[in-house]
Amino acid sequence: xxxxxxxxxxxxxxxxxxxxxxxxxxxxxxxxxxxxxxxxxxxxxxxxxxxxxxxxxxxxxxxxxxxxxxxxxxxxxxxxxxxxxxxxxxxxxxxxxxxxxxxxxxxxxxxxxxxxxxxxxxxxxxxxxxxxxxxxxxxxxxxxxxxxxxxxxxxxxxxxxxxxxxxxxxxxxxxxxxxxxxxxxxxxxxxxxxxxxxx
Amino acid sequence: xxxxxxxxxxxxxxxxxxxxxxxxxxxxxxxxxxxxxxxxxxxxxxxxxxxxxxxxxxxxxxxxxxxxxxxxxxxxxxxxxxxxxxxxxxxxxxxxxxxxxxxxxxxxxxxxxxxxxxxxxxxxxxxxxxxxxxxxxxxxxxxxxxxxxxxxxxxxxxxxxxxxxxxxxxxxxxxxxxxxxxxxxxxxxxxxxxxxxxx
Numbered sequence: 001x002x003x004x005x006x007x008x009x010x011x012x013x014x015x016x017x018x019x020x021x022x023x024x025x026x027x028x029x030x031x032x033x034x035x036x037x038x039x040x041x042x043x044x045x046x047x048x049x050x051x052x053x054x055x056x057x058x059x060x061x062x063x064x065x066x067x068x069x070x071x072x073x074x075x076x077x078x079x080x081x082x083x084x085x086x087x088x089x090x091x092x093x094x095x096x097x098x099x100x101x102x103x104x105x106x107x108x109x110x111x112x113x114x115x116x117x118x119x120x121x122x123x124x125x126x127x128x129x130x131x132x133x134x135x136x137x138x139x140x141x142x143x144x145x146x147x148x149x150x151x152x153x154x155x156x157x158x159x160x161x162x163x164x165x166x167x168x169x170x171x172x173x174x175x176x177x178x179x180x181x182x183x184x185x186x187x188x189x190x191x192x193x194x195x196x197x198x199x
Numbered sequence: 200x201x202x203x204x205x206x207x208x209x210x211x212x213x214x215x216x217x218x219x220x221x222x223x224x225x226x227x228x229x230x231x232x233x234x235x236x237x238x239x240x241x242x243x244x245x246x247x248x249x250x251x252x253x254x255x256x257x258x259x260x261x262x263x264x265x266x267x268x269x270x271x272x273x274x275x276x277x278x279x280x281x282x283x284x285x286x287x288x289x290x291x292x293x294x295x296x297x298x299x300x301x302x303x304x305x306x307x308x309x310x311x312x313x314x315x316x317x318x319x320x321x322x323x324x325x326x327x328x329x330x331x332x333x334x335x336x337x338x339x340x341x342x343x344x345x346x347x348x349x350x351x352x353x354x355x356x357x358x359x360x361x362x363x364x365x366x367x368x369x370x371x372x373x374x375x376x377x378x379x380x381x382x383x384x385x386x387x388x389x390x391x392x393x394x395x396x397x398x
Contacts, residue, residue, distance in 0.1 A: 021221065048313055053348065076224070090349075149290075151248070187246055
Protein backbone atom coordinates (compact mmCIF):
# COMPACT_ATOMS: atom_id res chain seq x y z
CA UNK A 1 0.00 0.00 0.00
CA UNK A 2 1.36 3.41 -0.93
CA UNK A 3 1.72 6.00 1.78
CA UNK A 4 -1.01 8.65 1.67
CA UNK A 5 -0.12 12.31 1.93
CA UNK A 6 -2.66 15.05 2.09
CA UNK A 7 -4.04 16.02 5.47
CA UNK A 8 -4.40 19.68 4.63
CA UNK A 9 -7.89 19.94 6.13
CA UNK A 10 -8.29 22.73 8.70
CA UNK A 11 -10.78 20.64 10.71
CA UNK A 12 -9.69 20.19 14.31
CA UNK A 13 -11.25 17.34 16.27
CA UNK A 14 -11.32 16.46 19.94
CA UNK A 15 -12.46 13.00 21.00
CA UNK A 16 -12.81 12.88 24.78
CA UNK A 17 -14.48 11.31 27.77
CA UNK A 18 -15.39 13.32 30.86
CA UNK A 19 -15.85 11.38 34.07
CA UNK A 20 -17.43 12.81 37.22
CA UNK A 21 -16.47 10.52 40.12
CA UNK A 22 -19.96 10.70 41.53
CA UNK A 23 -23.18 8.70 41.71
CA UNK A 24 -24.72 11.73 39.98
CA UNK A 25 -22.47 11.47 36.94
CA UNK A 26 -25.32 11.51 34.41
CA UNK A 27 -26.86 14.69 35.85
CA UNK A 28 -23.46 16.42 36.05
CA UNK A 29 -22.64 15.61 32.42
CA UNK A 30 -26.07 16.66 31.17
CA UNK A 31 -25.93 19.92 33.11
CA UNK A 32 -22.43 20.77 31.85
CA UNK A 33 -23.61 20.11 28.31
CA UNK A 34 -26.72 22.26 28.75
CA UNK A 35 -24.67 25.17 30.11
CA UNK A 36 -22.12 25.06 27.28
CA UNK A 37 -22.85 26.70 23.93
CA UNK A 38 -21.87 23.99 21.46
CA UNK A 39 -23.49 25.62 18.42
CA UNK A 40 -20.14 26.28 16.73
CA UNK A 41 -18.96 22.66 16.68
CA UNK A 42 -20.22 19.40 15.25
CA UNK A 43 -20.73 16.99 18.13
CA UNK A 44 -21.52 13.30 18.49
CA UNK A 45 -21.63 11.11 21.61
CA UNK A 46 -21.47 7.33 21.76
CA UNK A 47 -21.20 4.88 24.66
CA UNK A 48 -17.45 5.46 25.15
CA UNK A 49 -16.68 9.05 24.18
CA UNK A 50 -17.77 12.32 22.62
CA UNK A 51 -16.23 13.98 19.58
CA UNK A 52 -16.40 17.65 18.64
CA UNK A 53 -15.16 19.01 15.31
CA UNK A 54 -14.78 22.42 13.76
CA UNK A 55 -12.52 25.46 13.68
CA UNK A 56 -9.64 25.11 16.12
CA UNK A 57 -10.55 27.99 18.44
CA UNK A 58 -14.15 26.83 18.72
CA UNK A 59 -13.10 23.26 19.54
CA UNK A 60 -10.78 24.44 22.33
CA UNK A 61 -13.40 26.93 23.55
CA UNK A 62 -16.13 24.30 23.83
CA UNK A 63 -13.78 21.78 25.49
CA UNK A 64 -12.76 24.33 28.12
CA UNK A 65 -16.35 25.40 28.77
CA UNK A 66 -17.52 21.82 29.28
CA UNK A 67 -14.78 21.20 31.83
CA UNK A 68 -15.41 24.51 33.59
CA UNK A 69 -19.15 23.92 33.92
CA UNK A 70 -18.64 20.37 35.20
CA UNK A 71 -16.03 21.64 37.68
CA UNK A 72 -18.53 24.08 39.21
CA UNK A 73 -20.36 21.15 40.79
CA UNK A 74 -17.23 20.79 43.00
CA UNK A 75 -17.27 17.06 42.26
CA UNK A 76 -14.04 15.32 41.28
CA UNK A 77 -13.96 15.48 37.47
CA UNK A 78 -11.54 13.75 35.12
CA UNK A 79 -11.20 14.32 31.39
CA UNK A 80 -9.13 12.37 28.89
CA UNK A 81 -9.06 13.14 25.21
CA UNK A 82 -7.19 13.45 21.96
CA UNK A 83 -6.95 16.58 19.81
CA UNK A 84 -6.28 15.79 16.16
CA UNK A 85 -5.79 17.60 12.87
CA UNK A 86 -4.61 16.69 9.41
CA UNK A 87 -5.17 12.94 9.46
CA UNK A 88 -4.89 11.72 5.87
CA UNK A 89 -7.73 9.30 6.54
CA UNK A 90 -10.09 11.97 7.82
CA UNK A 91 -13.27 12.81 5.95
CA UNK A 92 -14.24 16.32 4.93
CA UNK A 93 -17.70 16.22 6.51
CA UNK A 94 -18.99 16.92 9.99
CA UNK A 95 -16.97 20.09 10.27
CA UNK A 96 -18.94 23.33 10.93
CA UNK A 97 -16.19 25.34 9.23
CA UNK A 98 -18.71 27.91 7.98
CA UNK A 99 -19.55 29.38 11.42
CA UNK A 100 -18.51 32.83 12.62
CA UNK A 101 -15.21 33.32 14.47
CA UNK A 102 -16.68 34.86 17.63
CA UNK A 103 -16.25 32.56 20.64
CA UNK A 104 -19.49 31.29 22.13
CA UNK A 105 -18.31 30.61 25.70
CA UNK A 106 -16.70 33.42 27.66
CA UNK A 107 -17.10 32.52 31.36
CA UNK A 108 -13.91 33.85 33.04
CA UNK A 109 -14.34 31.90 36.31
CA UNK A 110 -11.09 30.56 37.77
CA UNK A 111 -10.52 26.85 38.29
CA UNK A 112 -7.33 24.99 39.20
CA UNK A 113 -6.55 22.19 36.73
CA UNK A 114 -3.84 19.55 37.01
CA UNK A 115 -3.19 17.82 33.71
CA UNK A 116 -0.77 15.85 31.56
CA UNK A 117 -0.20 16.02 27.83
CA UNK A 118 1.74 14.35 25.05
CA UNK A 119 2.32 15.49 21.47
CA UNK A 120 2.54 13.11 18.52
CA UNK A 121 3.64 14.94 15.34
CA UNK A 122 3.01 12.24 12.74
CA UNK A 123 5.40 11.33 9.92
CA UNK A 124 7.89 13.95 11.06
CA UNK A 125 11.51 12.72 11.42
CA UNK A 126 12.24 15.72 13.64
CA UNK A 127 9.35 15.05 16.03
CA UNK A 128 11.39 14.72 19.21
CA UNK A 129 12.77 18.23 18.71
CA UNK A 130 9.21 19.50 18.33
CA UNK A 131 8.22 17.83 21.60
CA UNK A 132 11.20 19.22 23.53
CA UNK A 133 10.47 22.71 22.17
CA UNK A 134 6.86 22.55 23.37
CA UNK A 135 7.94 21.48 26.85
CA UNK A 136 10.11 24.60 26.94
CA UNK A 137 7.08 26.61 25.83
CA UNK A 138 5.11 25.26 28.79
CA UNK A 139 7.87 26.39 31.14
CA UNK A 140 7.89 29.85 29.54
CA UNK A 141 4.10 30.08 29.99
CA UNK A 142 4.38 29.21 33.69
CA UNK A 143 2.12 26.17 33.40
CA UNK A 144 4.74 23.42 33.47
CA UNK A 145 4.46 21.14 36.50
CA UNK A 146 6.61 18.04 36.15
CA UNK A 147 8.29 15.63 33.75
CA UNK A 148 7.29 11.98 33.76
CA UNK A 149 7.31 8.87 31.59
CA UNK A 150 5.27 9.35 28.38
CA UNK A 151 3.82 12.77 29.26
CA UNK A 152 4.46 16.20 30.75
CA UNK A 153 2.57 17.71 33.65
CA UNK A 154 0.77 20.99 32.96
CA UNK A 155 -1.19 22.84 35.63
CA UNK A 156 -2.63 26.17 36.67
CA UNK A 157 -5.80 28.12 36.05
CA UNK A 158 -8.00 26.49 33.43
CA UNK A 159 -7.76 29.51 31.10
CA UNK A 160 -3.95 29.53 31.15
CA UNK A 161 -3.80 25.77 30.71
CA UNK A 162 -6.11 25.77 27.69
CA UNK A 163 -4.33 28.81 26.21
CA UNK A 164 -1.07 26.87 26.34
CA UNK A 165 -2.62 23.73 24.86
CA UNK A 166 -4.11 25.60 21.93
CA UNK A 167 -0.87 27.46 21.23
CA UNK A 168 1.21 24.29 21.47
CA UNK A 169 -1.21 22.47 19.17
CA UNK A 170 -0.71 25.27 16.63
CA UNK A 171 3.07 25.45 16.93
CA UNK A 172 3.77 21.72 16.81
CA UNK A 173 2.54 21.32 13.22
CA UNK A 174 3.69 22.74 9.91
CA UNK A 175 2.46 22.76 6.32
CA UNK A 176 5.01 20.03 5.64
CA UNK A 177 3.90 17.95 8.65
CA UNK A 178 0.21 18.78 9.08
CA UNK A 179 -0.94 15.65 10.93
CA UNK A 180 -0.70 16.29 14.65
CA UNK A 181 -2.15 14.46 17.63
CA UNK A 182 -2.17 15.73 21.22
CA UNK A 183 -3.44 13.68 24.16
CA UNK A 184 -4.59 15.47 27.31
CA UNK A 185 -5.70 14.12 30.70
CA UNK A 186 -7.06 16.42 33.38
CA UNK A 187 -7.94 16.08 37.03
CA UNK A 188 -10.15 18.69 38.68
CA UNK A 189 -11.36 19.04 42.27
CA UNK A 190 -9.27 16.00 43.14
CA UNK A 191 -8.97 15.03 46.81
CA UNK A 192 -5.21 15.17 46.07
CA UNK A 193 -5.50 18.93 45.47
CA UNK A 194 -7.18 19.86 48.76
CA UNK A 195 -5.23 22.27 50.93
CA UNK A 196 -3.06 23.50 48.10
CA UNK A 197 -1.25 20.17 47.86
CA UNK A 198 -0.97 20.50 44.11
CA UNK A 199 1.22 17.81 42.60
CA UNK B 200 18.32 20.15 16.78
CA UNK B 201 19.20 16.84 15.17
CA UNK B 202 16.59 14.13 15.09
CA UNK B 203 17.23 11.39 17.64
CA UNK B 204 17.00 7.76 16.60
CA UNK B 205 17.33 4.90 18.99
CA UNK B 206 14.22 3.68 20.78
CA UNK B 207 15.29 0.05 20.80
CA UNK B 208 14.32 -0.42 24.46
CA UNK B 209 11.95 -3.34 25.07
CA UNK B 210 10.23 -1.48 27.93
CA UNK B 211 6.49 -1.14 27.39
CA UNK B 212 4.66 1.52 29.35
CA UNK B 213 0.99 2.21 29.97
CA UNK B 214 -0.04 5.57 31.43
CA UNK B 215 -3.72 5.48 32.32
CA UNK B 216 -6.51 6.81 34.47
CA UNK B 217 -9.34 4.64 35.71
CA UNK B 218 -12.53 6.38 36.74
CA UNK B 219 -15.35 4.73 38.67
CA UNK B 220 -18.45 6.91 38.25
CA UNK B 221 -19.34 6.51 41.89
CA UNK B 222 -19.15 8.34 45.20
CA UNK B 223 -17.08 5.34 46.33
CA UNK B 224 -14.41 5.86 43.67
CA UNK B 225 -11.51 5.81 46.13
CA UNK B 226 -12.56 2.51 47.71
CA UNK B 227 -13.18 0.92 44.28
CA UNK B 228 -9.74 1.95 43.00
CA UNK B 229 -7.95 0.81 46.14
CA UNK B 230 -9.76 -2.55 46.12
CA UNK B 231 -8.97 -3.17 42.44
CA UNK B 232 -5.34 -2.37 43.13
CA UNK B 233 -5.23 -4.68 46.17
CA UNK B 234 -6.75 -7.56 44.20
CA UNK B 235 -4.32 -7.20 41.28
CA UNK B 236 -0.84 -8.70 41.43
CA UNK B 237 1.36 -5.84 40.26
CA UNK B 238 4.65 -7.37 41.36
CA UNK B 239 5.87 -7.82 37.75
CA UNK B 240 5.60 -4.15 36.77
CA UNK B 241 7.05 -0.88 37.95
CA UNK B 242 4.17 1.37 39.00
CA UNK B 243 3.77 5.00 40.01
CA UNK B 244 0.61 7.01 40.67
CA UNK B 245 0.28 10.80 40.72
CA UNK B 246 -2.75 13.10 41.01
CA UNK B 247 -3.74 12.67 37.33
CA UNK B 248 -2.74 9.17 36.25
CA UNK B 249 -0.90 5.93 36.95
CA UNK B 250 1.96 4.50 34.92
CA UNK B 251 3.08 0.89 34.76
CA UNK B 252 6.25 -0.25 32.98
CA UNK B 253 7.87 -3.58 32.23
CA UNK B 254 7.76 -6.50 29.83
CA UNK B 255 4.92 -6.17 27.35
CA UNK B 256 2.87 -9.20 28.43
CA UNK B 257 3.06 -8.20 32.10
CA UNK B 258 1.95 -4.63 31.34
CA UNK B 259 -1.09 -5.85 29.38
CA UNK B 260 -1.80 -8.51 32.03
CA UNK B 261 -1.81 -6.01 34.89
CA UNK B 262 -3.90 -3.48 32.93
CA UNK B 263 -6.54 -6.12 32.17
CA UNK B 264 -6.61 -7.36 35.77
CA UNK B 265 -7.10 -3.86 37.17
CA UNK B 266 -10.05 -3.26 34.85
CA UNK B 267 -11.55 -6.69 35.56
CA UNK B 268 -11.37 -6.27 39.33
CA UNK B 269 -12.87 -2.77 39.19
CA UNK B 270 -15.64 -4.05 36.90
CA UNK B 271 -16.69 -6.66 39.45
CA UNK B 272 -18.11 -3.91 41.64
CA UNK B 273 -20.77 -3.51 38.89
CA UNK B 274 -20.17 0.22 39.01
CA UNK B 275 -19.74 2.16 35.78
CA UNK B 276 -15.99 2.20 35.15
CA UNK B 277 -14.08 4.15 32.49
CA UNK B 278 -10.43 3.78 31.59
CA UNK B 279 -8.34 5.95 29.29
CA UNK B 280 -4.68 5.38 28.67
CA UNK B 281 -1.72 5.30 26.34
CA UNK B 282 0.50 2.29 25.63
CA UNK B 283 3.98 3.30 24.50
CA UNK B 284 7.24 1.66 23.45
CA UNK B 285 10.45 2.80 21.83
CA UNK B 286 10.31 6.52 22.59
CA UNK B 287 13.78 7.92 21.85
CA UNK B 288 13.40 10.19 24.88
CA UNK B 289 12.61 7.35 27.27
CA UNK B 290 14.95 6.46 30.10
CA UNK B 291 16.26 2.95 30.74
CA UNK B 292 15.20 2.83 34.39
CA UNK B 293 11.97 1.91 36.13
CA UNK B 294 11.53 -1.16 34.00
CA UNK B 295 11.31 -4.52 35.88
CA UNK B 296 12.69 -6.35 32.83
CA UNK B 297 14.39 -8.95 35.02
CA UNK B 298 11.18 -10.62 36.27
CA UNK B 299 9.97 -14.08 35.23
CA UNK B 300 7.70 -14.52 32.22
CA UNK B 301 4.84 -16.26 34.03
CA UNK B 302 1.71 -14.10 34.15
CA UNK B 303 0.66 -13.05 37.64
CA UNK B 304 -3.06 -12.50 37.01
CA UNK B 305 -5.14 -15.33 35.54
CA UNK B 306 -8.75 -14.64 36.52
CA UNK B 307 -10.82 -15.92 33.55
CA UNK B 308 -14.07 -14.13 34.52
CA UNK B 309 -16.04 -12.74 31.59
CA UNK B 310 -16.80 -9.03 31.29
CA UNK B 311 -18.24 -7.08 28.35
CA UNK B 312 -16.04 -4.13 27.37
CA UNK B 313 -16.81 -1.39 24.86
CA UNK B 314 -13.72 0.53 23.83
CA UNK B 315 -12.02 2.70 21.23
CA UNK B 316 -8.40 2.75 20.12
CA UNK B 317 -6.02 4.63 17.90
CA UNK B 318 -2.52 3.69 16.75
CA UNK B 319 0.26 6.22 16.24
CA UNK B 320 3.33 4.61 14.62
CA UNK B 321 5.88 7.41 15.02
CA UNK B 322 8.28 8.54 12.29
CA UNK B 323 6.89 5.98 9.85
CA UNK B 324 5.96 7.34 6.39
CA UNK B 325 3.78 4.28 5.83
CA UNK B 326 1.82 4.72 9.06
CA UNK B 327 -1.64 4.97 7.51
CA UNK B 328 -1.18 1.53 5.91
CA UNK B 329 -0.24 0.14 9.33
CA UNK B 330 -3.41 1.60 10.84
CA UNK B 331 -5.68 0.26 8.09
CA UNK B 332 -4.08 -3.19 8.44
CA UNK B 333 -4.76 -3.25 12.20
CA UNK B 334 -8.41 -2.31 11.68
CA UNK B 335 -8.66 -5.33 9.38
CA UNK B 336 -7.04 -7.42 12.12
CA UNK B 337 -9.75 -6.31 14.57
CA UNK B 338 -12.42 -7.43 12.11
CA UNK B 339 -10.68 -10.81 11.70
CA UNK B 340 -10.58 -11.20 15.50
CA UNK B 341 -14.31 -10.53 15.79
CA UNK B 342 -13.84 -7.56 18.14
CA UNK B 343 -14.39 -4.71 15.68
CA UNK B 344 -17.44 -2.59 16.51
CA UNK B 345 -17.55 0.62 14.49
CA UNK B 346 -15.53 3.20 12.60
CA UNK B 347 -15.53 6.79 13.79
CA UNK B 348 -13.54 10.01 13.61
CA UNK B 349 -10.05 9.61 15.15
CA UNK B 350 -10.55 6.09 16.52
CA UNK B 351 -11.98 2.63 15.93
CA UNK B 352 -14.51 0.90 18.14
CA UNK B 353 -13.42 -2.43 19.64
CA UNK B 354 -15.70 -4.52 21.87
CA UNK B 355 -16.37 -7.94 23.29
CA UNK B 356 -15.22 -9.97 26.23
CA UNK B 357 -12.38 -8.32 28.13
CA UNK B 358 -9.98 -11.21 27.40
CA UNK B 359 -10.58 -11.07 23.63
CA UNK B 360 -10.33 -7.28 23.61
CA UNK B 361 -7.00 -7.23 25.47
CA UNK B 362 -5.67 -10.11 23.35
CA UNK B 363 -6.36 -8.05 20.23
CA UNK B 364 -4.80 -4.91 21.71
CA UNK B 365 -1.61 -6.70 22.67
CA UNK B 366 -1.31 -8.38 19.28
CA UNK B 367 -1.98 -5.14 17.42
CA UNK B 368 0.55 -3.30 19.57
CA UNK B 369 3.12 -5.96 18.59
CA UNK B 370 2.28 -5.98 14.88
CA UNK B 371 2.15 -2.22 14.35
CA UNK B 372 5.85 -1.70 15.08
CA UNK B 373 9.02 -2.90 13.40
CA UNK B 374 12.74 -2.80 14.11
CA UNK B 375 12.92 0.06 11.63
CA UNK B 376 10.03 1.95 13.25
CA UNK B 377 10.16 0.92 16.93
CA UNK B 378 8.37 3.93 18.48
CA UNK B 379 4.69 3.11 18.74
CA UNK B 380 1.88 4.73 20.70
CA UNK B 381 -1.61 3.28 21.15
CA UNK B 382 -4.43 5.12 22.92
CA UNK B 383 -7.30 3.13 24.42
CA UNK B 384 -10.54 4.26 26.06
CA UNK B 385 -12.90 1.78 27.67
CA UNK B 386 -16.40 1.90 29.09
CA UNK B 387 -17.59 -0.89 31.38
CA UNK B 388 -20.95 -1.48 33.07
CA UNK B 389 -22.25 1.60 31.29
CA UNK B 390 -25.96 2.39 31.55
CA UNK B 391 -25.76 2.44 27.72
CA UNK B 392 -24.96 -1.28 27.74
CA UNK B 393 -27.91 -2.46 29.84
CA UNK B 394 -30.22 -4.90 28.11
CA UNK B 395 -27.69 -5.88 25.49
CA UNK B 396 -27.86 -2.48 23.82
CA UNK B 397 -24.20 -2.61 22.97
CA UNK B 398 -23.16 0.25 20.73
